[in-house]
Amino acid sequence: xxxxxxxxxxxxxxxxxxxxxxxxxxxxxxxxxxxxxxxxxxxxxxxxxxxxxxxxxxxxxxxxxxxxxxxxxxxxxxxxxxxxxxxxxxxxxxxxxxxxxxxxxxxxxxxxxxxxxxxxxxxxxxxxxxxxxxxxxxxxxxxxxxxxxxxxxxxxxxxxxxxxxxxxxxxxxxxxxxxxxxxxxxx
Amino acid sequence: xxxxxxxxxxxxxxxxxxxxxxxxxxxxxxxxxxxxxxxxxxxxxxxxxxxxxxxxxxxxxxxxxxxxxxxxxxxxxxxxxxxxxxxxxxxxxxxxxxxxxxxxxxxxxxxxxxxxxxxxxxxxxxxxxxxxxxxxxxxxxxxxxxxxxxxxxxxxxxxxxxxxxxxxxxxxxxxxxxxxxxxxxxx
DNA sequence: CCAATAGTGGGACGAACGTTCAGGTATCTT
DNA sequence: AAGATACCTGAACGTTCGTCCCACTATTGG
Numbered sequence: 001x002x003x004x005x006x007x008x009x010x011x012x013x014x015x016x017x018x019x020x021x022x023x024x025x026x027x028x029x030x031x032x033x034x035x036x037x038x039x040x041x042x043x044x045x046x047x048x049x050x051x052x053x054x055x056x057x058x059x060x061x062x063x064x065x066x067x068x069x070x071x072x073x074x075x076x077x078x079x080x081x082x083x084x085x086x087x088x089x090x091x092x093x094x095x096x097x098x099x100x101x102x103x104x105x106x107x108x109x110x111x112x113x114x115x116x117x118x119x120x121x122x123x124x125x126x127x128x129x130x131x132x133x134x135x136x137x138x139x140x141x142x143x144x145x146x147x148x149x150x151x152x153x154x155x156x157x158x159x160x161x162x163x164x165x166x167x168x169x170x171x172x173x174x175x176x177x178x179x180x181x182x183x184x185x186x187x
Numbered sequence: 188x189x190x191x192x193x194x195x196x197x198x199x200x201x202x203x204x205x206x207x208x209x210x211x212x213x214x215x216x217x218x219x220x221x222x223x224x225x226x227x228x229x230x231x232x233x234x235x236x237x238x239x240x241x242x243x244x245x246x247x248x249x250x251x252x253x254x255x256x257x258x259x260x261x262x263x264x265x266x267x268x269x270x271x272x273x274x275x276x277x278x279x280x281x282x283x284x285x286x287x288x289x290x291x292x293x294x295x296x297x298x299x300x301x302x303x304x305x306x307x308x309x310x311x312x313x314x315x316x317x318x319x320x321x322x323x324x325x326x327x328x329x330x331x332x333x334x335x336x337x338x339x340x341x342x343x344x345x346x347x348x349x350x351x352x353x354x355x356x357x358x359x360x361x362x363x364x365x366x367x368x369x370x371x372x373x374x
Numbered sequence: 375c376c377a378a379t380a381g382t383g384g385g386a387c388g389a390a391c392g393t394t395c396a397g398g399t400a401t402c403t404t
Numbered sequence: 405a406a407g408a409t410a411c412c413t414g415a416a417c418g419t420t421c422g423t424c425c426c427a428c429t430a431t432t433g434g
Contacts, residue, residue: 036390036391036392037391037392037393038390038391038392049393049394052392052393052394056393057392057393058392
């Protein structure tokens with residue numbers, strides 16, 4: 001990928017990111033199954049061949065989207081944990097419960113998209129490094145004596161999100177809070 | 188579905204279950220994305236039109252597969268918990284860690300299939316009752332004073348499985364044991 | 375025994391798919 | 405200015421998809 005000296009994006013870069021963002025929107029709306037060169041191109045408002053030019057195959061497009069998505073996820077979870085730590089014990093659970101309720105409510109499509117990409121990475125080895133990166137970022141920021149507890153915490157968050165996705169009406173903040181509280185400070 | 192008085196399966200029942208089992212095998216091998224009338228029919232060794240006869244649409248086929256799969260999952264997790272309880276504290280974690288290692292090792296394809304169907308249920312409301320049923324079975328067998336702890340336990344199991352699916356070499360029993368132990372008996 | 379019905383199977387249709395190709399346009403290098 | 409390179413796009417190829425149609429066979433109910 002060629003870049004200009006002044007740091008501005010190279011010519012094709014802009015449209016490339018447009019296509020990636022359009023892909024994520026398609027996945028949020030119709031799932032990974034709905035991703036085709038044509039649907040993505042239509043969503044991005046570009047001709048069909050433009051997606052095949054920038055991404056030789058559909059897998060390349062999904063890999064790029066996963067990488068883009070994983071970066072956002074990592075920073076989001078990072079700040080979630082940071083906020084939860086800066087607050088007191090009870091307040092921390094409150095913060096996290098609020099974010100989970102958002103992920104299952106207004107941002108439900110996005111949450112589904114993330115887990116679909118995650119599961120796609122389980123099946124396609126070439127996607128795994130990108131999927132694993134955000135987990136690595138998180139585990140790298142934990143003190144070593146907390147390692148087991150932190151792994152349980154992350155696993156619990158994943159489980160709560162996935163289970164919440166199949167509820168007809170997603171669990172609210174108040175319903176999530178005691179569970180998150182237990183997850184942070186088990187008795 | 189018509190049945191004979193003596194309880195034996197009706198005529199078309201046998202081929203119907205064959206198709207469902209073939210569908211699950213296809214999902215284990217190629218994912219939900221690989222499920223088409225033709226691939227399922229080929230896997231089952233029946234003509235293509237046979238799948239469209241017994242299942243009007245592909246969604247119907249996936250629903251039937253999910254229901255079939257959910258029943259197996261529920262009984263499996265039920266016995267897992269039962270065994271973990273009958274053993275002592277430490278031995279219980281050992282039992283569960285062993286089952287998780289199996290689910291991520293030899294039965295990895297099956298585990299992926301289950302979570303793909305689970306995520307499909309998140310997107311298609313008509314699949315949700317089937318996906319929720321096995322969760323309901325499990326939550327119904329827990330004492331009420333344990334409710335929060337049990338929800339955290341189930342969420343933790345889900346999270347551990349999903350995170351284990353994107354590892355190049357799945358975590359072994361000994362690696363899982365301390366985490367499961369913490370999940371069962373947090374400190 | 376004989377209609378009625380459920381199950382079976384081959385073939386084909388239109389639609390959507392991934393991908394290719396040739397030709398066009400903008401930008402960069404020298 | 406001019407050649408090289410990157411970028412863009414309309415049209416089309418062959419394939420696979422879901423689904424439909426019709427003829428055929430086995431089973432069932434009366």
